[in-house]
Amino acid sequence: MNEAHDELIDRATAALRRRHAPNPRLVSRILVTVEGRSRRWWRAVTWPSAPFSLSATATLAAAGLLLGFLSREATDPAGHDQPVAAQPGAQAIPLVPAARASGEAVPVPVQFTLRDVRASQVTLVGDFNGWSQTATPLEPGTEPGTWSVTVPLSAGRHVYAFVVNGKNWMTDPRAQKAPDLDFGRANSVLIVQAP
Amino acid sequence: MASRSQRAEAVAREEVPGVLWAIQPAEPISVRPSTDIDPAIPLRARDGDAAAFAELVEFFHERCLRYARYMLGEEEDAEEAVQDTFVRVYDHLGQFRPDARFEPWLFRILANRCRTVRERRRRRESLVTTGELPAVAAEAPAVSQDLLEEVEAALEELPTEQREAFLLRHVEDLSYEDMAVITGVRLSALRMRVKRACDTLRSRLKET
Structure with a gap:
């Protein structure tokens, strides 16, 4: 398709580009709007007075207060059904995508866990930490290739993903996906419910 | 070989035979807006530097507004789309990858915001036409x-x-x-x- 010199279109384009003026009022409005927002608001969330340990969260899972499920494949040490080792790209598998409500206006400790034998570093990114790739690192577990972190979350819908080795953005294959037209990259959805 | 921008500028300043509506521009034409911005600025904004975010808004808002005006027709709708765009950029800068270019990322959000505003307006206008006549007739x-x-x-x-x-x-x-x-x-x-x-x-x- 030839886009060579076309005087008529060039003149039309030049005319359209003339409508180009700064709008300080709009700039101010945008900056005032974002000033009241915090992309890292989760840092202000405080833990409940009695801190929850990972084992406490697991107990709650057994009690049926968890959302999500414990994946048999993910906990299988032999990894028979796991594509992780076989595929070139590591696959994040959640061991306990969990949420527990502990009362009104109290953040719920949520444990995020994944298994990735190739990972040397894993971080959690989501709307709850301003999508920061450094704010919420996962700690390696006792089993090789397992990683976890527990984060206080408010009840409601949260969108998240894992970043492995600082570059691989991964959705949770067992969670609902949240397609985002704006950013062209799907994330995972977690619903934290109050009891 | 002259670039597209240079050609456009040259064409805009000369008489063009056979083009009846051709007129001389009344003012210097901003033919090719600069799209060059220091790639470190979006990254600084992503890391929480408020001044860097303000710089992004200053740098890109004119082009965003122009695009939104042409897509939406109404100044008010265009400003709404641009404001939504930058707020969304601010909220999601953490998803901006260091190896990506900011300009297409921004325009992707803007194009989607324009579609959203356009669709919202279409629904609103649809309600008006199926309900009472608007109080003031359109010009x-x-x-x-x-x-x-x-x-x-x-x-x-x-x-x-x-x-x-x-x-x-x-x-x-x-x-x-x-x-x-x-x-x-x-x-x-x-x-x-x-x-x-x-x-x-x-x-x-x-x-x-």
Whole structure:
């Protein structure tokens, strides 16, 4: 398709580009709007007075207060059904995508866990930490290739993903996906419910 | 070999035989807006530097507003779309990858915001037309008096997809690769949209 010199279109384009003026009022409005927002608001969330340990969260899972499920494949040490080792790209598998409500206006400790034998570093990114790739690192577990972190979350819908080795953005294959037209990259959805 | 921008500038300053509506620009034309911004600035904004975010808004808001005006027609709607865009950028800067280019990322968000505002307006107008008559009758479109008005009128008649492709390619001077990122449409389809838009504009403008 030839886009060579076309005087008529060039003149039309030049005319359209003339409508180009700064709008300080709009700039101010945008900056005032974002000033009241915090992309890292989760840092202000405080833990409940009695801190929850990972084992406490697991107990709650057994009690049926968890959302999500414990994946048999993910906990299988032999990894028979796991594509992780076989595929070139590591696959994040959640061991306990969990949420527990502990009362009104109290953040719920949520444990995020994944298994990735190739990972040397894993971080959690989501709307709850301003999508920061450094704010919420996962700690390696006792089993090789397992990683976890527990984060206080408010009840409601949260969108998240894992970043492995600082570059691989991964959705949770067992969670609902949240397609985002704006950013062209799907994330995972977690619903934290109050009891 | 002259660039597209240089050609446009040259054409805009000279008489063009056979183009009846050709007029001299009343003021210097901003032919090719600079799209160069220090790649460190979006990253600094991502890391929480408020001044860097303000710099991004200052740098890009004029082009965003111009694009939104042409896509939406109404100044108020355009400002709403641009404000939504930058707020969304602010909220999601953490998803901006260091190896990505900021400009297509921004325009992708803007193009989607424009579609959202347009759809919202369409629903609103649909409600009005099926309900009571609007209190104030819409003004009759003014007779085009100059080149810009002629071009705007022709542009407005284009299907949305063609107008979007034409604006991104010719007015914002983005590459087809960037346009594919912004619109999610294949290169061949984008080229076709731009060609059809140009054909229609050429035909309409020659008529006038």
